[in-house]
Amino acid sequence: MSAYRLPTGGLVDRSRPLAFRFDGRSMRGFAGDTLASALLANDQVLVGRSFKYHRPRGIVSAGSSEPNALVTIGFGARSDPNTKATVTELYAGLAARSQNRWPALSFDVGAVTGLLSPFLAVGFYYKTFMWPAAFWEKVYEPLIRRASGLGRAVLEPDPERYEKSWAHCDLLIVGAGPTGLMAALTAGRAGLRVILADEDFRLGGSLLSEARVIDSVAAHVFADRVVAELQTLPNVTLFPRTTVFGWYDDNVLGAVERVQKHVAEPASGTAQPRRRRSLPIWV
Amino acid sequence: MASLITCPHCGVRPKEEFTIRGDASLMRPAPMASEEAWHDYVYVRANPRGRSFEHWQHAAGCRRFLVVERDTLTHEVHSVTDGAVLATRSGR
Numbered sequence: 001m002s003a004y005r006l007p008t009g010g011l012v013d014r015s016r017p018l019a020f021r022f023d024g025r026s027m028r029g030f031a032g033d034t035l036a037s038a039l040l041a042n043d044q045v046l047v048g049r050s051f052k053y054h055r056p057r058g059i060v061s062a063g064s065s066e067p068n069a070l071v072t073i074g075f076g077a078r079s080d081p082n083t084k085a086t087v088t089e090l091y092a093g094l095a096a097r098s099q100n101r102w103p104a105l106s107f108d109v110g111a112v113t114g115l116l117s118p119f120l121a122v123g124f125y126y127k128t129f130m131w132p133a134a135f136w137e138k139v140y141e142p143l144i145r146r147a148s149g150l151g152r153a154v155l156e157p158d159p160e161r162y163e164k165s166w167a168h169c170d171l172l173i174v175g176a177g178p179t180g181l182m183a184a185l186t187a188g189r190a191g192l193r194v195i196l197a198d199e200d201f202r203l204g205g206s207l208l209s210e211a212r213v214i215d216s217v218a219a220h221v222f223a224d225r226v227v228a229e230l231q232t233l234p235n236v237t238l239f240p241r242t243t244v245f246g247w248y249d250d251n252v253l254g255a256v257e258r259v260q261k262h263v264a265e266p267a268s269g270t271a272q273p274r275r276r277r278s279l280p281i282w283v
Numbered sequence: 284m285a286s287l288i289t290c291p292h293c294g295v296r297p298k299e300e301f302t303i304r305g306d307a308s309l310m311r312p313a314p315m316a317s318e319e320a321w322h323d324y325v326y327v328r329a330n331p332r333g334r335s336f337e338h339w340q341h342a343a344g345c346r347r348f349l350v351v352e353r354d355t356l357t358h359e360v361h362s363v364t365d366g367a368v369l370a371t372r373s374g375r
Contacts, residue, residue: 249287250286252287252297
């Protein structure tokens with residue numbers, strides 16, 4: 001497989017290998033990988049270039065706080081720029097591209113400013129690119145536009161369908177870590193209408209990386225058991241891949257569910273036509 | 284703005300179902316009133332900080348015009364009354 005992949009451990013399913021591409025190169029990961037973990041397993045440490053000076057950048061976090069590993073996922077009209085590799089669920093056929101590099105990630109012309117940096121004052125470009133005035137539109141601006149910025153927005157019309165729907169509950173729990181799971185279990189057993197939302201594709205939060213044992217099983221197995229019991233409760237609704245982003249007047253909260261972001265082509269049937277669902281939750 | 288409005292006919296509904304139709308505290312001047320009175324009625328608005336009365340139409344529900352008394356500072360909704368009921372009660 002790969003020299004950087006351990007033979008055991010972690011939460012990946014080694015019986016289900018997945019092929020994906022990064023900057024056109026074929027790579028392999030497993031079901032349960034994030035794009036970030038799959039890239040690291042393939043010895044892809046350099047994943048992007050910094051915003052301004054094109055310095056090499058690698059993965060620094062394991063979650064949605066990732067500042068560096070921003071990639072473009074998909075082709076054509078279905079491209080999603082500035083997607084965090086650390087929260088992207090790996091799927092078969094995923095195509096990711098690094099951003100803000102030219103002509104290539106490993107050899108970047110813009111990075112030459114890094115070599116010159118001892119001679120360049122802070123903000124030198126504000127002064128240097130002023131003169132002659134006629135150069136601005138033709139030379140400087142196209143150059144600077146190419147040098148800075150991250151992913152590129154798609155110009156084609158969006159082929160996806162989106163949906164908005166209301167959800168109602170007595171108790172909304174944001175985050176399915178140990179506290180969230182226990183709160184959902186207690187309230188669910190007591191008969192409350194509970195919504196448990198988590199931005200990850202697998203529920204468990206810190207239990208997924210916890211090495212200790214709970215109830216004489218591994219922490220992630222314990223999380224799976226709690227999730228399995230929650231799934232049997234009709235008054236509990238689980239929303240994985242759902243980010244709750246705002247708390248508004250009258251206890252209305254806004255959430256966005258990535259319904260079919262973890263598949264290459266969204267299913268064309270009418271059952272789940274949407275790629276993303278915005279979800280006001282009324283508690 | 285509050286997220287929910289209690290319609291007297293339909294119950295508690297999200298504010299997206301309603302459309303604002305302007306200040307409800309204005310009184311229409313007589314047809315032959317002065318130009319200043321008509322100018323004030325058509326163009327001049329107080330934009331109050333605090334309690335205000337507004338017409339909201341329940342466009343995605345009963346389609347009635349409602350008078351919503353709300354606080355622009357605290358976002359609190361104090362009362363929601365059907366416009367016709369309010370007009371009859373105040374003898375307009």
